[in-house]
Amino acid sequence: MDRKNLLNQFLSICKRKDYKAAIEFQDKIKTLIPGKPVGRRIKNICGLDISFDKGSNRVFAAASMHSFPDLAIVEQKSIKAKTEFPYIPGLLAFREGPAIVELIEKVKSPVDLFIFDGQGIAHPRGAGIASMMGLLLDKPSIGCAKTRLIGEFKEPQNNKGSSADLIYNNRIVGKALRTRDNVKPVFVSVGFKIGLKESLDIILKCCPKYRIPEPIREAHRLSNKLRSDYKR
DNA sequence: GCGACAG
DNA sequence: ATCTTGTCGC
Numbered sequence: 001m002d003r004k005n006l007l008n009q010f011l012s013i014c015k016r017k018d019y020k021a022a023i024e025f026q027d028k029i030k031t032l033i034p035g036k037p038v039g040r041r042i043k044n045i046c047g048l049d050i051s052f053d054k055g056s057n058r059v060f061a062a063a064s065m066h067s068f069p070d071l072a073i074v075e076q077k078s079i080k081a082k083t084e085f086p087y088i089p090g091l092l093a094f095r096e097g098p099a100i101v102e103l104i105e106k107v108k109s110p111v112d113l114f115i116f117d118g119q120g121i122a123h124p125r126g127a128g129i130a131s132m133m134g135l136l137l138d139k140p141s142i143g144c145a146k147t148r149l150i151g152e153f154k155e156p157q158n159n160k161g162s163s164a165d166l167i168y169n170n171r172i173v174g175k176a177l178r179t180r181d182n183v184k185p186v187f188v189s190v191g192f193k194i195g196l197k198e199s200l201d202i203i204l205k206c207c208p209k210y211r212i213p214e215p216i217r218e219a220h221r222l223s224n225k226l227r228s229d230y231k232r
Numbered sequence: 233g234c235g236a237c238a239g
Numbered sequence: 240a241t242c243t244t245g246t247c248g249c
Contacts, residue, residue: 050239052240087240089237096239118238128238149238182249187238 007136011101014085014094022085022094026127033131034121035193038140042068042112042202047215048103049117050096051223059083060230061099062222064215065109069205071214075109078226089149092118093129100133113194114141115206117216119149120199122166122174122189134192141191142199143174144213148187158182161204175200179207186211 001009006029013021047064062078081099085091096118119128120143128149134141151168153176160181166174166189174189177200188203190196206213212220
C-alpha cells in the first residue's frame, strides 16, 4: 500500500463518515508512525489551522509558512471547504484532514516541517492529526495542542521552557511545555519523522512572544479572517 | 454504568 | 471549535 493509496483510502473514509473504518485505519497505519527522523535542517515551517462555521459544514483552512528560526512570514494561503465528518475525540484528522490536503496543494514554498494544532502520537491509537497528516503528506510534523487528549503529567515549573513528561501506557508520548512564564502549558508530541527533543526545541523557538507557536497562531488568525470576510 | 474527551 | 462582556493581571 503506497502513500497515494493510503491518502485515497483516508479521503474515502472521511467522505463516507465510516467511524469504524476510521479507527481501523489508525490502527493499521500506526506501525508507520512516527517514522525515522529526517536530519535535514529546517528552513521553512508551515503552521496549519481550521476554523468552523457554526451552523453548517463549511470550514476555513489556513496555512502560514515561516522561515526558521527568524519566523518571518514567507507565504500564506487559505481556502473554504466542506467537511462531512463530525468532531469525535480521537478522530479529529478525519474532520480536518480533507481540507488540509486541499489547502496544501496551493502552498508553493518548500515545506520542511508542519506544525498542527492537535496531537501527534499522544493519542489513544498513536495516530493524532499531526502524525496522520505527516504520514499522508510525507512531511515531518509536530503536534502542538492547547489541551490534553490522553496521558498523565505533573505540572511543569512556572517558567518558560519548563516541561513535564506526558505519560500514557507507561510510555512518554509527549511533553507539557511552558512556552511563556505563568501560562498554561501546551502539549507537544512527535508527529512524523522528527524527535521529541527537537520538537520541543522548535516549538519553544516558535514562541518568542506568545503561548501559541507563531506559525499556528498566524494560521489561526488567517482562518478566522477568511471566515469573517466570507460572512459578509 | 461512569467519567474523559485534540478541535 | 463556536457563541459572547466584562474583567483580572502583567
